[in-house]
Amino acid sequence: MIRLEGVTKSYKTSTRPALDEVEVDVDKGEFIFLIGPSGSGKSTFLRLLLREEVPSKGRVYVSNFDVAKMARRRIPRLRQSIGCVFQDFRLLTNKTVFENVAFALEVIGKPRSTVRKVVPEVLELVGLDGKADRMPNELSGGEQQRVAIARAFVNRPLVLLADEPTGNLDPDTSQDIMLLLERINRTGTTVVMATHDHSIVDSMRRRVVELQLGKIVRDDKRGVYGVGR
Amino acid sequence: MRASFVFSEVATGLRRNITMTIAMILTTAISLGLLGGGLLIVRVIDKMQDMYYDQIEVTVNLTNDISANDPNCSQQMCSTIRASLSDNPAVESVIFENQEQAYERFKKIFEAEPELVRLARKEALPASFQVKLKDPSRADVIVDAYSGQPGVKQVNDQGVFLERFFGVLNGVRDATFAVALVQAVAALLLISNTIQMSAYTRRTEVGIMRLVGATRWYTQLPFLLEAVFAGLIGAVLAIGGLMLAKVTFLDRVLEAPIASGIVPRIEMLDIVLVSPWLLASSVVISAVTGYITLRLYVRH
Numbered sequence: 001m002i003r004l005e006g007v008t009k010s011y012k013t014s015t016r017p018a019l020d021e022v023e024v025d026v027d028k029g030e031f032i033f034l035i036g037p038s039g040s041g042k043s044t045f046l047r048l049l050l051r052e053e054v055p056s057k058g059r060v061y062v063s064n065f066d067v068a069k070m071a072r073r074r075i076p077r078l079r080q081s082i083g084c085v086f087q088d089f090r091l092l093t094n095k096t097v098f099e100n101v102a103f104a105l106e107v108i109g110k111p112r113s114t115v116r117k118v119v120p121e122v123l124e125l126v127g128l129d130g131k132a133d134r135m136p137n138e139l140s141g142g143e144q145q146r147v148a149i150a151r152a153f154v155n156r157p158l159v160l161l162a163d164e165p166t167g168n169l170d171p172d173t174s175q176d177i178m179l180l181l182e183r184i185n186r187t188g189t190t191v192v193m194a195t196h197d198h199s200i201v202d203s204m205r206r207r208v209v210e211l212q213l214g215k216i217v218r219d220d221k222r223g224v225y226g227v228g229r
Numbered sequence: 230m231r232a233s234f235v236f237s238e239v240a241t242g243l244r245r246n247i248t249m250t251i252a253m254i255l256t257t258a259i260s261l262g263l264l265g266g267g268l269l270i271v272r273v274i275d276k277m278q279d280m281y282y283d284q285i286e287v288t289v290n291l292t293n294d295i296s297a298n299d300p301n302c303s304q305q306m307c308s309t310i311r312a313s314l315s316d317n318p319a320v321e322s323v324i325f326e327n328q329e330q331a332y333e334r335f336k337k338i339f340e341a342e343p344e345l346v347r348l349a350r351k352e353a354l355p356a357s358f359q360v361k362l363k364d365p366s367r368a369d370v371i372v373d374a375y376s377g378q379p380g381v382k383q384v385n386d387q388g389v390f391l392e393r394f395f396g397v398l399n400g401v402r403d404a405t406f407a408v409a410l411v412q413a414v415a416a417l418l419l420i421s422n423t424i425q426m427s428a429y430t431r432r433t434e435v436g437i438m439r440l441v442g443a444t445r446w447y448t449q450l451p452f453l454l455e456a457v458f459a460g461l462i463g464a465v466l467a468i469g470g471l472m473l474a475k476v477t478f479l480d481r482v483l484e485a486p487i488a489s490g491i492v493p494r495i496e497m498l499d500i501v502l503v504s505p506w507l508l509a510s511s512v513v514i515s516a517v518t519g520y521i522t523l524r525l526y527v528r529h
Contacts, residue, residue: 079442
């Protein structure tokens, strides 16, 4: 589903590449943690998958997309098959929960009938049924992240990228969000989650890819956050 | 493409930047109003040229000698000139006017100013041929051919005076277009600025749109339509302004010259005929400005 072949990404402003000869292969339906300290290249990794960046060297594949080589006008197609969740939720504060989720469908031209059918379904899936008409500022952090996940998932993407999704949440709420991501993963969606959260990684016992200074230093099938740390 | 979505985005965008929107609309309206004014002047000039063209004559003034001694154009020198003019292929008709007739005409023209009539002497007015040409623009041929001929004092082409008059009108027209152009530049910059502001205030939305895979059209069309919509409102205001100016101002100020047939009336039809140009320019200018702004300043 996701494959990086010899990917190097250098920025003009830095002498050391952000990613250095990275090789990763992620199967359909896998759940992987991307760990490593700040500046280790996790964000660059995710941005390459979204074609927010192009690699300096190597190839990136997501599903059938040759991400680094594809034409610019096809980028929307790629992004429609990838859902994204961030630490800061990135909700539209002037829209209700329903409108926030519907927005993701409206802007890719989905008909109103689809929006009206699909949005309540996904809100129920993330456990927000009954809160469709609330504004984001009336919700707790955990609830806001659920809205963000609903928005990322509403178009049934093949891949869900989560960049520190629990970074702003307390441990209990984080556990709930992880359960939700697991449920989404069980529908067959490949999940890539960048995180710093030891306890989550340790309790989930999923594949762990660790980056340090742009290099992959570990790739465990059922890993924990850090051995001896 | 879902029209309802795009239009609600446009409405929100225009409302959010309401002061800029108004500035953009007003500047566009003034610019287009001036452009429309210029186009109306062009139409007036065309009408006047048609109106005056038929009446243009060349006057061949005869020497004092002939004027004083040959009231019927029966002597040799005068009749030779008459015959030569009549035979000229460029000439349509020739009318002889003797000194007496010239004086009568002078008195009639200046009826309202008895002082002037009293001061004028009959002997100062020359006898003349009023020559009507088949093609009034070719008056120079006659002027060249008869100037300095024996018996001819002077050849006047009325067209020359008319040209000077139209020259003034053309100058007014050009000045109007120039001011319209300056205003257009201001309108252009305002449109560009408004779009940038609009894009900035909506950067979160646009960021999410890009992330979920909205196409360029979806992310940028609302901004473009905002500009076009404001431009169209500006054009409508400009057209309304021209009509208002005609009814409340022009018709009154020009009442006398219009009544005496010197200046043609600007009809509502003229404004209606000019309107499509104003609407089209507003759409083209705002759309092109919007597109270029988005290309240059707003990252997709």
